[in-house]
Amino acid sequence: xxxxxxxxxxxxxxxxxxxxxPVHRAHLQVARSxxxxxxxxxVVFIPAAHSPLxxxxxxxxxxxxxxxxxIAIETDKTRFLVDQxxxxxxxxxxSFETVELYRRKSPEAELFWILGADQFTQLADWRxxxxxxxxxxxxxxxxxxxxxxxxxxxxxxxxxxxxxxxxLSSSEIRSRLKKGEPVNDWLSPAVEAFISxxxxxx
Numbered sequence: 001x002x003x004x005x006x007x008x009x010x011x012x013x014x015x016x017x018x019x020x021x022p023v024h025r026a027h028l029q030v031a032r033s034x035x036x037x038x039x040x041x042x043v044v045f046i047p048a049a050h051s052p053l054x055x056x057x058x059x060x061x062x063x064x065x066x067x068x069x070x071i072a073i074e075t076d077k078t079r080f081l082v083d084q085x086x087x088x089x090x091x092x093x094x095s096f097e098t099v100e101l102y103r104r105k106s107p108e109a110e111l112f113w114i115l116g117a118d119q120f121t122q123l124a125d126w127r128x129x130x131x132x133x134x135x136x137x138x139x140x141x142x143x144x145x146x147x148x149x150x151x152x153x154x155x156x157x158x159x160x161x162x163x164x165x166x167x168l169s170s171s172e173i174r175s176r177l178k179k180g181e182p183v184n185d186w187l188s189p190a191v192e193a194f195i196s197x198x199x200x201x202x
Contacts, residue, residue, distance in 0.1 A: 013102070023072045038161065133157070
């Protein structure tokens with residue numbers, strides 16, 4: 001991470017957590033939409049070691065998911081960054097722990113957290129949700145016309161950002177890869193080539 005891209009030198013930084021198993025075009029579209037809508041300086045992709053919202057862990061190993069993210073953002077490193085802090089921490093990845101880490105190392109930055117509308121409605125059930133809402137503004141992905149159910153948490157701050165239209169999720173992409181079906185519409189060429197080279201998801 002170069003000096004000018006250090007979060008501590010930036011004012012508006014969004015943290016974007018997820019399995020990214022694999023990272024696909026919609027993930028990148030979400031990040032671009034967040035930058036434009038919320039006037040962000042940077043989006044930090046943070047691959048989770050294990051999401052508390054999912055029963056099963058990622059299919060690809062940590063190193064491969066990390067590498068796919070790094071090659072996916074290769075052409076936009078001025079705005080995008082990959083941080084492996086949750087992989088290094090291991091265990092279940094809780095958002096408030098990651099935000100506390102960023103608050104300590106970037107005390108002057110305004111922090112945001114990118115999440116889907118379905119996750120946002122469940123926010124009150126997240127670990128230490130009351131602490132989390134004190135530290136970040138949530139950037140909520142919602143499609144036009146979506147009726148958003150806002151959780152009742154004191155001090156909650158959020159903005160709506162447009163969600164990209166995409167037919168396939170990461171799980172469906174893995175299913176297509178296993179069947180040998182084409183996925184070039186949903187993966188960047190570099191990520192697709194890496195998956196093929198490593199024989200992932202087959």
